[in-house]
Amino acid sequence: MAEETTATAPPELTVDVPALTALLDGRYADVRRTVRELLPTYACVLEDAETMPREEFRERVKDVVLEIAGTGAAGMGFPKEYGGGGDIGASIAAFESLAYGDLSVLVKVGVQFGLFGGAILQLGTQRHHDAYLADVVSGRLLGCFAMTETGHGSNVQALGTVAAYDPTTSEFVVTTTSEEAGKDYIGNAARHARVAVVFAQLEVAGEGHGVHALVVPLRDEDGAPLPGVRIEDDGAKMGLNGVDNGRIWFDGVRVPREALLNRFADVTEDGTYVSEIESPGRRFFTMLGTLVQGRVSVGAAGVSASKSALTIAVRYGLQRRQFETGNEAGAEQLLLDYGLHQRRLFPRLARTYALHFAQEVLAGELHDVFSGIRDDEETRRLLESRAAGTKALATWHATDTIQECREACGGAGYLAVNRFAALKADTDVFTTFEGDNHVLLQLVGKGLLTDYASDFSDLDQLGMVRFVAGLAVETVLERTRVHRLFEQIRDALPGGSDDWHTDSGLRDPNYHLAMYRFREEHLIGGVARRLKRGVDAGLNPGEVFSRVQDHVIAAARAHVERLVLEAFVAKVASVPEEYGDLRLVLNLLCDLHALSGIEADRAWFIEHGRLTIQRSKAITREVADLCRRVRPVARELVDAFAVPEALLRAPALIGGRP
């Protein structure tokens, strides 16, 4: 709890909203603006989601997706020769902006262009590109991405569908080996997909070569399932009911040899398996790695959904009065003038800015890698790790923020017309699709512990346990990047020694970074120590992992938190001086984000000697004080998100469109 401070009020800041929007929009301002101008046309889809029966709404969403495809906004990431925009960064920016609209439309765009089209682009070769991409980009050919199975969600390597090569006919025979091995939750499967990219265990001459992807036709021209293909509807879902998710089973479905998406491995006509990547694990992760764009997109969508929710809640808090103020007779106090209301909304607002800039960095790296600007194995591993971690943090943030904003709008927040119902229901699956967040953070943790060395990319979690347990803890630590970073910053800080944490100002970004880096390094070291100790004590690796799992995840989370903070700090530092107040305001938000992050984990910092009790309490006071300073510019800070007014709706809350 913050104590009252008696400091004199700092000067009021003014925010130039268009300038701040331009700063947020960054490199792809034009793309974002175009999509934001397109979206109000489809504002009515938000109402259709409430009123149309499911089947009708699915058709409606499909039609809208095709219309959007017609504008070029959906295929920006595909090569120009197939009708795409040839710019991966632009495609992420467009997707992020589309997320201000109906999220069934967004996810259907993601399924068709990101997952289905992306798999053909990334895993296929020229022959597949020529055969499919133009139709994918135009929307003439709708498809699905059939990876997940009922029995194997996160553990894709263990999936049960088999594609066995038959050299007598030069075909693959695709078979679902058990009911549990049926593909499940597959978007576009229940109604609209004519073909699927199917992930299956490849078998050649009785030998298994691990998971590979093939293009398998599902339906004929009339939409009826082809022979050997059984499709079931997943039915009603919590949200995203405009997307037709379904299950697929294959019973000896034959596809030609050329159906194999053969960028990384192929089967020759005579039945020889060939691949330039020798290790099956590494091959698997290389293939999966090319699909990283999906995770970047989902994270972006989570940030956008948070922006919509915050825009409504902050504006409502500036309109709604409740209980007397004691200031003027009769007038009730604005919700947003209550300290608690500020505490509920502003740290989440600051974190939304932080995650926005973290996504910007991530999308930039994605663009560079997939445009060949900077593409080596290590860069790819770092990108995959960053994408997985940012997706986890951004989607949990969305779930948390939308919930808090809903509650901050009271019972009105419960009415569908006020947007939260759909925002909540539609985004809820973000935390578990495109990789369950906990599983993703485990991946990040594995990368940290093995320093992303490609030699270890095919280690499963037990292999990781054995590997780390075989190293000295110091070795694990010294290999980490944060260790080197931390050494640098410690020297740069006043005092330059172990008492650094008591010297510097609470609002010094170097202090924040030092704290975040210390936490990360310490947690990684702790995991390494515990893995080693567990194995040395004779526990089996599974048991060791089970016990250390929450520690692995905490280390991964600390790592991603550090990356997010670094992105925000770097962004603020890059704003030119002449931006004046804008720079100060971003500084304020960055401090609020960093300090509320430390506050939330202050027990850990105290327990590990990096926070005195006195300073811990000072941070709590500082967070409250920063909230009060954000208050006068709160409206501008959400306006800068530029969520189109027609999409906010919420007539009773903020005077939006009914």
Next chain:
Amino acid sequence: MAEETTATAPPELTVDVPALTALLDGRYADVRRTVRELLPTYACVLEDAETMPREEFRERVKDVVLEIAGTGAAGMGFPKEYGGGGDIGASIAAFESLAYGDLSVLVKVGVQFGLFGGAILQLGTQRHHDAYLADVVSGRLLGCFAMTETGHGSNVQALGTVAAYDPTTSEFVVTTTSEEAGKDYIGNAARHARVAVVFAQLEVAGEGHGVHALVVPLRDEDGAPLPGVRIEDDGAKMGLNGVDNGRIWFDGVRVPREALLNRFADVTEDGTYVSEIESPGRRFFTMLGTLVQGRVSVGAAGVSASKSALTIAVRYGLQRRQFETGNEAGAEQLLLDYGLHQRRLFPRLARTYALHFAQEVLAGELHDVFSGIRDDEETRRLLESRAAGTKALATWHATDTIQECREACGGAGYLAVNRFAALKADTDVFTTFEGDNHVLLQLVGKGLLTDYASDFSDLDQLGMVRFVAGLAVETVLERTRVHRLFEQIRDALPGGSDDWHTDSGLRDPNYHLAMYRFREEHLIGGVARRLKRGVDAGLNPGEVFSRVQDHVIAAARAHVERLVLEAFVAKVASVPEEYGDLRLVLNLLCDLHALSGIEADRAWFIEHGRLTIQRSKAITREVADLCRRVRPVARELVDAFAVPEALLRAPALIGGRP
């Protein structure tokens, strides 16, 4: 993060599920069993909620409510002479059990029998009871509870509807004074209510007497709104779409003088206002206090919904395997054997037990007060405070638990057939209806600071600030009950002095209670000090309150947490020795609940000198260890909730009914 402990495994416990169910069911085991046996008949309503258009589903839910009314399960709290069961405790038990089924049905039952019927019973007199109650209990007369207004949700005292007495005709004229003063979110209003209990500012001869309730007819026999009554549909909501919420405006609607629910105040024919309660504030809170049953019911429903979610998630965790164990070749590890999965589910399971027993105590007090067994002003105030606080904690717990359970079931948790969609959407409003949770905790805080003295029951928050600021901090503290409790327990602990917190065992309930009581007392003292300091520094009371608000709420929360823990500890202590393992298992859960509560707030305890860093880390280890000990009996612990199998559904997750 917990370190590995090398302690030998404790002996395995066995749980007698029927015996544990009996313990949970308590005094009203028969009622609960009857409702649980009734519910499977209506399991199909859970599917109707997904498939039926809104209007059709509303009719369906109404029909089910009438059928349930026919069984007597809905009217147990009404006097026998009107067809009720004459037992308030039984009515809460029945409602709690009904919450295993579709929640639109539950909330419609709550609206008709709890809010509408309850208001007539509690605020009306013989003439109203005779006129309405038999028809209310049978369901022949459907009504609504028209309190909330668009412009005034939580601040009921400030609502805008006026009921002015016209002595020339001996009538009240009910008028909505502005668009914002329209009643809003009123359950049963959009379609089914024929009459409403309307809360309005009573005016007699031009003088205002504060908020009172009147019975106002809304619709004619054919369901058409009566002259002067305008009704609007609230439309689609996030959930509970089987309940027809709506808005109502009154334009000079005349009702006879006898329509005033006159238990606490009346207007004589010649236009004289009479009341035995002089203070308008106290009168208002006395009237509102009689409606406390609604809050007790919502809290109970939150606990039941948590039980449904946990039953599905725990059973899924015992069925689903993922990734290798390292134990036996090929076999994947059960989800529930992962330390993190246990950490996600078991503290919430333990807290669900804690809240169950806290609700049991609360329902017992409600029964005693409203059955006249123990009914004095102080007991009522304590009951109201406990009801408000428990409702807040139980409904936040439901939101949190259902979310975590959904995520713990991955993508499958997103399918409607697996129950979480409806559980989430339907319960979401629990945190803000029947009193916004934050506002409720403010009420609790006010009670703590003024020691529930009836003289101060009409203080608003600013009055409270002025009152507390006028007392010495020691005086505020000495008046609190927890202060006296704390003094006792401190003396009873080993050492008997300030070092009590380092002496006793981590699993000693007296240690847990001492920690919870210390926190409560310290927070109350801190609030008192800050209020005083703020006022002394010349800040106006509104500003002071705004700044101290989160502290007030933290104190209130600590108070309710203490009550919940005390209820659990007392329950465990009351289980006879011969229950053997059952007693041990409940002890385990109680320890897990208490320690994970301390762990979650360990920063605070460290900051306030009540937890050493060493002990803090020991608690984290202990929580992990307790989770491992709960693991072998997890299935039995959820089975004991006795959620009817047909209501769990989740065919793919737990083999339930499709």
